[in-house]
Amino acid sequence: MHPIQMVDTRRQYLKIKKEVDAAVLGVIDSSMFIGGKVVQQFAENLAAYNGSKYVITCANGTDALQIALMALGLEPGDEVITPSFTYIATVEVVALLRLKPVFVDVNPDTFCMNIEKLGQAITPRTRAIVPVHLYGHATDMEAVMELAARHGIPVIEDNAQAIGGDYRFSDGTVKKTGSIGTIGCTSFYPSKNLGAYGDGGAIFTDDEALAAKLKMIANHGQQKRYYHDLVGCNSRLDAIQAAVLDIKLKELDNYINARIAVADFYDKAFAGHPHITIPTRAAYGKHVFHQYTIKLEGADRDELSNWLAEHKIPSMIYYPVPAHRQKMFDSFGGNDLDLPVTDWLTQRVISLPIHTEFEKDQLDYITEKVLAFFNK
Numbered sequence: 001m002h003p004i005q006m007v008d009t010r011r012q013y014l015k016i017k018k019e020v021d022a023a024v025l026g027v028i029d030s031s032m033f034i035g036g037k038v039v040q041q042f043a044e045n046l047a048a049y050n051g052s053k054y055v056i057t058c059a060n061g062t063d064a065l066q067i068a069l070m071a072l073g074l075e076p077g078d079e080v081i082t083p084s085f086t087y088i089a090t091v092e093v094v095a096l097l098r099l100k101p102v103f104v105d106v107n108p109d110t111f112c113m114n115i116e117k118l119g120q121a122i123t124p125r126t127r128a129i130v131p132v133h134l135y136g137h138a139t140d141m142e143a144v145m146e147l148a149a150r151h152g153i154p155v156i157e158d159n160a161q162a163i164g165g166d167y168r169f170s171d172g173t174v175k176k177t178g179s180i181g182t183i184g185c186t187s188f189y190p191s192k193n194l195g196a197y198g199d200g201g202a203i204f205t206d207d208e209a210l211a212a213k214l215k216m217i218a219n220h221g222q223q224k225r226y227y228h229d230l231v232g233c234n235s236r237l238d239a240i241q242a243a244v245l246d247i248k249l250k251e252l253d254n255y256i257n258a259r260i261a262v263a264d265f266y267d268k269a270f271a272g273h274p275h276i277t278i279p280t281r282a283a284y285g286k287h288v289f290h291q292y293t294i295k296l297e298g299a300d301r302d303e304l305s306n307w308l309a310e311h312k313i314p315s316m317i318y319y320p321v322p323a324h325r326q327k328m329f330d331s332f333g334g335n336d337l338d339l340p341v342t343d344w345l346t347q348r349v350i351s352l353p354i355h356t357e358f359e360k361d362q363l364d365y366i367t368e369k370v371l372a373f374f375n376k
């Protein structure tokens with residue numbers, strides 16, 4: 001049996017090695033390391049895949065979120081609603097820009113923003129809503145967009161964990177996550193569902209003027225070289241990463257199907273278990289399983305994690321401390337917030353290995369060892 005890894009990027013690479021090696025060497029040979037045709041081609045292919053009119057590539061997913069917020073022209077102290085149960089990048093950029101993060105609780109089944117709580121959190125100072133499609137599961141975007149439209153608030157989707165996911169509206173329309181909000185953001189961090197061989201990110205929008213502004217902000221606020229109209233930043237996807245990503249984009253649906261097959265296998269092994277709650281898949285969307293995250297009841301999570309580690313099975317806690325309880329938010333009084341579901345989940349979630357390269361003997365072994373833990 002091959003060693004079990006949380007994410008197996010090496011074996012995934014070996015299957016596309018010839019094409020990737022040639023493309024990377026092609027970029028080096030052309031010496032067009034920044035910008036150029038390769039980056040542009042990838043951006044066009046990604047826009048078509050996602051059903052978005054415009055794609056602005058950038059250096060990473062955190063930058064994508066920061067640039068998106070910068071493009072909305074917000075004032076210090078303006079309120080931005082986000083879940084606290086997320087990777088820190090979502091909310092860190094809010095604080096970095098001197099905006100006020102307003103944390104809302106999540107739904108215990110989907111791990112995503114609770115819509116009722118979102119409605120209650122909207123005030124006259126709310127200037128943006130940032131739903132996170134956590135672990136690859138879509139937030140209920142129809143409800144988010146309805147609330148946002150009623151109050152005239154832009155929506156930035158944090159799609160770093162859900163690229164390729166679908167969301168079905170009640171009228172039957174299906175859209176990709178990240179293409180629904182005013183702006184969508186994603187990350188190409190190597191372990192993400194569409195991972196580069198380094199850092200990368202992208203921003204999606206259908207709004208032409210906003211696309212132009214996003215592009216300027218990512219490029220020192222310039223449209224014409226050396227004429228800087230806005231204070232921006234320097235955030236670029238390099239051509240080597242774009243070359244790799246363009247090849248992997250063609251495989252993305254296969255990668256997602258491989259992840260779903262792993263999730264199906266785990267579900268079958270764990271469904272109905274007295275101590276394990278398997279992940280929910282809402283009828284409105286396609287879960288792309290960036291993570292396979294179970295909830296434990298009446299069992300010690302650290303003991304399970306140690307038991308798995310003893311058997312050479314990695315596992316992870318995403319995330320051990322919710323954003324509102326991080327030290328960086330002390331000055332916002334984060335610790336005093338009442339987010340019971342977020343706190344509850346933080347104590348109970350554990351993510352099992354999931355990636356595109358599993359073999360059946362590995363999955364048999366993992367499920368067997370997880371189940372054996374409860375029968376010790």
Ligand SMILES: *Cc1c(COP(=O)(O)O)cnc(C)c1O
Nearest residue numbers: 060061062087089090160187189
């Ligand atoms: C990975 C991730 C980001 C940030 O992406 P980077 O490319 O690492 O900067 C933002 N939000 C979420 C939910 C993520 O998982």
